[in-house]
Amino acid sequence: MKKTILFVAVSLFACVVMAQPIKVMLVTGGHSYDTLQFFQLFDRMPEIEYKHFAQPDANKALASGVADDFDVLVFYDMWNTINREQKAAYIRLTKQGKPFLFLHHALASYQNWPAFEEIIGGRYVEESRKVPEEEWSEYEHDMWVYCTIENYTPVTAGFRELRFFDEVYDNIRISDKVKPLLRTRHPKSADYVAWENRFNASTIVYIQPGHDKRTYETEEYRKLLLQAIHYLNTSNK
DSSP states (O other): OHHHHHHHHHHHHHHHHHTSOEEEEEEEESSOOOHHHHHHHHHTOTTEEEEEEETTHHHHHHHTTGGGGOSEEEEEEOOOOOOHHHHHHHHHHHHHTOOEEEEGGGGGSOTTOHHHHHHHTEEOOOOOTTSOGGGOOEEEEEEEEEEEESSOSTTTTTOSEEEEEEEEEESOEEOTTSEEEEEEOOTTSOSEEEEEEEETTEEEEEEOOOOSHHHHTSHHHHHHHHHHHHHHHHHTO
């Protein structure tokens, strides 16, 4: 009888633990987006519980240690202002193994901070007099983008291919250390549109599609993001 009671208690405890939502710190700022539909995308994920931080308050929160209370950090910002204390906070979080999910235009953030390119695994290079013109990245709106699976992982599980009416980036820098997840052969896009990276103890995923509501509202995109969040949540356990 005692063994039965103990087994039931342990089972109930396990169910309670499994039912706990994934706590997500959701960061935006620096680029316009379809606000209503973007937040509806995350509202439709019952497995997560998110809190929104807009830049520049998001970086201030990171520097103050707020991110320690979250399981996964999701960035949909495009931001360049960052001080020494805030840079140190990003590095500290990677040393702790905090998982990051970067989306779409986050690839263009922190143009003058080399370590950020190492964290995210690439860079969209903006036009600048300090950079040769042939290194500038390019974008094109309103394109049908067909994506095939480059590597099957928990992020890409269950997909054969994905299709989005979205924005493409070309001539971007992608580290040779990343694990490509999604590939496209669109003539105006870089080959890889999603990848996994490691920096210090952190697992990082970047997903390039996600320009506006036409992508947010697709079931495929919601599933892709949710699988990425679940995967990242288990990566530092």
